[in-house]
Amino acid sequence: xxxxxxxPRNTPVxxxxxxxxxxxxxxxxxxxxxVDTFVRVFxxxxxGLVATPLVEPLDTIAAGVGAAxxxxxxxxxxxxxxxxxxxxxxxxxxxxxxxxxxxxxQFPLRLCYAGPVLRNAALLDGRRRESMQAGCELIGHAxxxxxxxxxxxxxxxxxxxxVRGVQIDVGHADFIPSVLxxxxxxxxxxxxxxxxxxxxxxxxxxxxxxxxxxRDAERRLLLAFPTLRGGREILxxxxxxxxxxxxxxxxxxxxxxxxxxxxxxxxxxxxxxxGAVRDWDYYTGPTFEVFSLDSGFPLGSGGRYDSLLxxxxxxxxxxxxxxxxxxxxxxxxxxxxxAAAQPALRVAxxxxxxxxALSIAERLRARGVAAVCDLDAAGAHPDxxxxxxxxxxxVHWSSHGxxxxxxxxxxxxxxxxxxx
Amino acid sequence: xxxxxxxxxxxxxxxxxxDLLRSAxxxxxxxxxxxxxxxxxxxxxxxxxxxxxxxxxxVEMGAADCGIVGKDVLWESVRVCYELVDLRFGAxxxxxxxxxxxxxxxxxxxxxxxxxxxxPEAARRFFAGMAITVELIRxxxxxxxxxxAGLADAVLDITxxxxxxxxxxxxxxAEAGTSTARLIANLAALKTRSDAVxxxxxxxxxxxxxxxxxxxxx
Numbered sequence: 001x002x003x004x005x006x007x008p009r010n011t012p013v014x015x016x017x018x019x020x021x022x023x024x025x026x027x028x029x030x031x032x033x034x035v036d037t038f039v040r041v042f043x044x045x046x047x048g049l050v051a052t053p054l055v056e057p058l059d060t061i062a063a064g065v066g067a068a069x070x071x072x073x074x075x076x077x078x079x080x081x082x083x084x085x086x087x088x089x090x091x092x093x094x095x096x097x098x099x100x101x102x103x104x105x106q107f108p109l110r111l112c113y114a115g116p117v118l119r120n121a122a123l124l125d126g127r128r129r130e131s132m133q134a135g136c137e138l139i140g141h142a143x144x145x146x147x148x149x150x151x152x153x154x155x156x157x158x159x160x161x162x163v164r165g166v167q168i169d170v171g172h173a174d175f176i177p178s179v180l181x182x183x184x185x186x187x188x189x190x191x192x193x194x195x196x197x198x199x200x201x202x203x204x205x206x207x208x209x210x211x212x213x214x215r216d217a218e219r220r221l222l223l224a225f226p227t228l229r230g231g232r233e234i235l236x237x238x239x240x241x242x243x244x245x246x247x248x249x250x251x252x253x254x255x256x257x258x259x260x261x262x263x264x265x266x267x268x269x270x271x272x273x274x275g276a277v278r279d280w281d282y283y284t285g286p287t288f289e290v291f292s293l294d295s296g297f298p299l300g301s302g303g304r305y306d307s308l309l310x311x312x313x314x315x316x317x318x319x320x321x322x323x324x325x326x327x328x329x330x331x332x333x334x335x336x337x338x339a340a341a342q343p344a345l346r347v348a349x350x351x352x353x354x355x356x357a358l359s360i361a362e363r364l365r366a367r368g369v370a371a372v373c374d375l376d377a378a379g380a381h382p383d384x385x386x387x388x389x390x391x392x393x394x395v396h397w398s399s400h401g402x403x404x405x406x407x408x409x410x411x412x413x414x415x416x417x418x419x420x
Numbered sequence: 421x422x423x424x425x426x427x428x429x430x431x432x433x434x435x436x437x438x439d440l441l442r443s444a445x446x447x448x449x450x451x452x453x454x455x456x457x458x459x460x461x462x463x464x465x466x467x468x469x470x471x472x473x474x475x476x477x478x479v480e481m482g483a484a485d486c487g488i489v490g491k492d493v494l495w496e497s498v499r500v501c502y503e504l505v506d507l508r509f510g511a512x513x514x515x516x517x518x519x520x521x522x523x524x525x526x527x528x529x530x531x532x533x534x535x536x537x538x539x540p541e542a543a544r545r546f547f548a549g550m551a552i553t554v555e556l557i558r559x560x561x562x563x564x565x566x567x568x569a570g571l572a573d574a575v576l577d578i579t580x581x582x583x584x585x586x587x588x589x590x591x592x593x594a595e596a597g598t599s600t601a602r603l604i605a606n607l608a609a610l611k612t613r614s615d616a617v618x619x620x621x622x623x624x625x626x627x628x629x630x631x632x633x634x635x636x637x638x
Contacts, residue, residue, distance in 0.1 A: 201503045296482015
């Protein structure tokens with residue numbers, strides 16, 4: 001370890017940009033495996049993989065999302081003076097692709113993606129600036145079956161990726177705004193309460209509600225905000241005493257969604273959360289977030305965003321979700337420890353047997369066993385970490401405590417047989 | 421028996437936080453329990469004592485499920501947490517104060533103002549929209565010395581009794597905010613440990629309301 005003030009005689013260590021991570025053998029492999037697993041599950045549900053650029057024009061991002069989501073973007077200018085941004089999420093990119101290149105596709109259209117996203121967050125705050133996201137978009141279907149499919153697919157992908165015991169909180173983006181409206185709050189008071197909720201400042205919500213005229217039923221409901229969670233039964237409780245068509249419609253949609261989730265067999269992991277705080281300008285219907293006891297941050301989130309594609313001139317209903325691969329990876333690391341790199345079998349040789357060793361290594365690889373062939377002749381005696389040693393008089397092998405001696409064929413058979 | 425990890429703020433709010441947790445029956449702790457270790461377990465809760473400005477850090481990152489911290493710390497924090505309950509103790513006010521003989525103290529706000537503060541974020545919000553030019557000077561302590569030393573025209577600082585201001589010949593010009601202790605919670609903890617977190621919030625709310633004179637203690 002170098003001292004803080006360094007030693008001028010030493011070669012300076014090349015820096016790594018703050019907030020970015022290197023992934024070493026083992027950890028990088030598990031991260032890749034997680035992405036691969038998620039994408040394979042998405043594809044098995046008929047979601048076609050699309051790849052979009054790491055960079056989008058700032059105008060495109062600005063058209064797609066509100067100002068709040070544009071802060072914390074890495075922005076720069078290209079040689080033509082066009083303002084560009086590194087993507088902070090990929091739903092807008094997928095929406096752009098659909099609105100400009102896939103208008104004539106068969107709808108409903110199912111697409112998935114996986115790739116890094118970047119956030120120009122303050123340094124030293126412990127949060128990543130680059131993270132891996134994998135997600136799905138289901139475009140051109142207005143029904144709740146589409147929302148249920150996305151929730152079930154997110155649950156399945158996490159399960160296959162080994163991220164077990166997650167909790168999925170399902171809410172409705174219109175519920176709280178509609179309760180505020182039907183309670184008769186004026187526009188300024190509605191904005192004040194939604195703003196306080198958006199900042200997750202429930203003390204300010206209380207203060208804002210104190211200064212408004214509203215019926216006790218709605219006031220109690222809003223003050224009980226963090227406790228409006230549970231199973232199907234909370235929908236009946238919430239419906240009691242609620243005036244207004246709009247809040248009731250949100251509750252009815254959640255009732256229907258719950259029944260669909262039962263058909264998918266995922267309700268054991270699902271909580272209904274009427275107090276879910278989400279981006280009310282972006283989401284238009286059911287929303288969900290995925291939590292784990294082993295993470296302080298959501299592992300994934302999603303919901304219906306029926307107005308996004310319209311902003312790109314292609315009005316279409318849509319729902320989707322994103323999984324935060326690195327947070328999932330954090331959960332796995334917390335439970336199972338760091339991932340160790342899987343060592344390759346080592347093929348050693350002596351007495352001019354390099355050609356035989358190369359052919360054994362190649363045959364092992366062809367059968368799916370990672371093999372590395374020594375570049376230099378070994379001594380006459382095989383050492384402990386050698387799986388195969390090719391002598392002029394025959395081949396020795398050992399693996400998982402068993403060993404043998406014979407031809408190259410028998411060595412390959414023995415080593416791949418034990419691996420299968 | 422909460423089963424929660426709770427971050428407590430060292431400093432002026434620490435005794436009040438311990439008193440509240442004890443009177444609410446959450447944990448039988450007092451300041452002395454933290455003499456040897458900054459982490460204490462009691463009645464099923466794990467309590468950690470950290471710098472006030474670090475409480476939201478522990479809570480946002482999920483290293484603590486909940487925390488007790490002054491609203492003044494939350495003004496400056498970029499951390500995302502739920503702010504659940506006004507715990508009512510530790511009341512203080514954020515005030516703009518100027519030297520007794522200054523034009524500002526006589527109500528003359530004209531011209532550009534140099535303001536020393538430990539609360540730049542709260543200051544930015546306070547001065548936003550006012551038709552004056554304000555240059556903020558961020559200090560880390562002893563802000564009330566800045567005008568006498570010629571560093572600033574005024575200070576934006578926390579006061580509980582006003583004694584420090586008086587001792588430094590500063591008078592209050594305007595109130596920029598009020599602060600009390602708050603219960604905050606991690607985003608995921610409110611969802612994954614919701615029964616425990618909501619029970620803690622309800623218990624502490626009752627205990628805070630039961631403290632005589634808690635209303636309007638400012």
